Amino acid sequence: MGRRVKAVLADLRQAIDKLAPVHGDRLPPERELRGILGCSRETLRACYATLEQEGEIWRHVGQGTYRGHRPVHMPLRDTLLVEGATPPDLMQARLLLEPQVAAVAALRADESDVVHLRSKVGEGRDARDRAACEQADNAFHRAVAETSRNPVLTGFLIYVSGARRRVAWQREWDRTYRSIAPDEFQTIHSDQHDRVVDAIAAADPRAAASAMTDHLKTIEAAMLDKD
Numbered sequence: 001m002g003r004r005v006k007a008v009l010a011d012l013r014q015a016i017d018k019l020a021p022v023h024g025d026r027l028p029p030e031r032e033l034r035g036i037l038g039c040s041r042e043t044l045r046a047c048y049a050t051l052e053q054e055g056e057i058w059r060h061v062g063q064g065t066y067r068g069h070r071p072v073h074m075p076l077r078d079t080l081l082v083e084g085a086t087p088p089d090l091m092q093a094r095l096l097l098e099p100q101v102a103a104v105a106a107l108r109a110d111e112s113d114v115v116h117l118r119s120k121v122g123e124g125r126d127a128r129d130r131a132a133c134e135q136a137d138n139a140f141h142r143a144v145a146e147t148s149r150n151p152v153l154t155g156f157l158i159y160v161s162g163a164r165r166r167v168a169w170q171r172e173w174d175r176t177y178r179s180i181a182p183d184e185f186q187t188i189h190s191d192q193h194d195r196v197v198d199a200i201a202a203a204d205p206r207a208a209a210s211a212m213t214d215h216l217k218t219i220e221a222a223m224l225d226k227d
Helices: 003-019 030-037 041-053 077-084 087-108 111-126 130-147 151-165 167-179 188-201 205-224
Strands: 057-060 064-067
Touching (some): 003 030, 003 041, 030 041, 041 057, 087 205, 111 130, 111 188, 130 151, 188 205
Antiparallel strands (some): 057 064
């Protein structure tokens, strides 16, 4: 653990004692905590990971972060819904959801959000294999969702994205990746991500939705044309 993370972790423990003193209390949003601690999103999440391993906090997708151990009664069966999802199911869901998420992000983004989104585009351009490409792509789409400031939208997107880790999706993605030039992931897809960010930076929800739709349709077409 880096020195910076250790220092922020100590401050975070004190902040939690003050702001969420009782087991089950909800922690303030990440943006608020970053302001209190004066740290980056990445540093805060590294601290969260440590506290979660220690059982000091638990996170519920789309609802927030809470003090204490995860309740034993938390339902897990909803994760089974994505097990049977096919790649066409997933793409249909993404096309319905993500353009609207991008539109909301365009209305709510600030300068720091745009900088963060640009960094995610850069990570995609630097990716050099299938796993790195998919990880960078997933991180970009999650960052767009988080920029919407709507935990319900973010939760839905994360839930849908969970299907990308399933066998059916990975099989189709492997076939798609082998059928196109490797640098397409660093050029065409990253250029499309850039256009989404341009629209968000311009606070243009219609353009953001359109750019996201174009990007997802490119992925859909590549999967259909893989053979």
